[in-house]
Amino acid sequence: MKAQHKILLAEDEPFLGKVVKESLEKQGYEVMLAPDGRKAWELFNEGGFSICILDVMMPYKDGFTLAAQIRQSNSKIPMMFLTAKADIKDVAEGYASGGNDYLKKPFSLDELFLRIAELLKRSTNDDAPQNETAIGSYTFLYHRQELKDSSQKIVKLSHKEAELLALLLQHKNNVLDRKATLLKLWGDDSFFNTRNMDVYITRLRNKLKGDASVEIVNIRGFGYKLIC
Template sequence: MSNPIKILLAEDEPSLGQIIKESLETRNFEVLLCENGEEAYKTYKAEKPLLLVLDIMMPKKDGFTLAKEIRVEDSEIPIIFLTAKSQTEDVVAGFNLGGNDYLKKPFSMEELIVRINALLKRGKNDINNGPIHLGNFIFDLKKQTLQFNSHIETLTHREAHLLFHLVKNKNQTLERSFILKKLWGDDDFFNARSMDVFITKLRKKLKEDPSIQIINIRGYGYKLIY
């Protein structure tokens, strides 16, 4: 049997948390159960799980706040929100904060497992695409490197994932608000200025190949052309 897949579960109802934990563990998942947002954040930092299942209403730190903080550090880890709320604005808020999916309580364990497996598969396909030929560069998201001839430059986590989304949407406009919410957690003014700085850094790193351009589509976003 393969090694268990590590999942962080943040759920403040002890009985429900234990039921979910035991059910997932029968499916070869290792479940790190936390009963509040602060404990969940510390566990995330220490254990580096592959997926997060977060209850929205939790003591000390709610699921939305927790997700926003984690998204600053990791733009790709899959997040599923558990909610007792059914209001559309709560669902929208969850997705805007970087959530990948949500389940309304009560839910079946089979449905949760199906959604977990779908997100893990999607993430694996993204990261395992291997090195990407970007003009005369070789870009490797997994290693966070950008190679030009024999020179290899290490990118920061945010630089690598920003470039990855530009490459995924090459010759198409990457919407500014989408990437800000995905990588920065919010599309406010200060994050927008930060993103402009990162775009400038990427342009400098790619300047050795003049066929590659990152164009500013004023008021909307950026487009990578090559």
């Protein structure tokens, strides 16, 4: 199964890049290693990748810029950042650029393997919503990461916002469990990621505020409920 997956690894530290590449290959993955963001973009355009693993601080093109370019080209491919930067604003920027996960350096290879497996599992999940779904007077275009209101005005969503809204929609009018959501979309339920998810909930509320019949309600101690 793993042998079918091709990974784009962008890492400018030669030793780390070599170790990660060889370790992933031993797990059965095909890995293409790029030493900088510009080369990674060239490799990505050759196609065939199942997942992208991107360092943030790279020559020529940083990981956030590269991720945004990749996301414009491919709305579905999972992307993970490898970085020593861990401020909440950096993490938020990473998710806003289209990233799905964020692994802080130094990291264990076992954790990396688990994160990759989870992202690949999510990307092949058939439970994703239809491309166009009604949310009150809005139309949610999942694969385009957009909301369209009744006047046909388009509201852009980040990749993480679209994934979170999709989960809320799957549990419409029922409670979406906080811990399960954190594990699914962020990889763990730490306080840091809990705060981060709260930020995304606030953003979604603001983007849906044009229809008073649509609410995202906080169910204290349990999670959130999308009412529409």
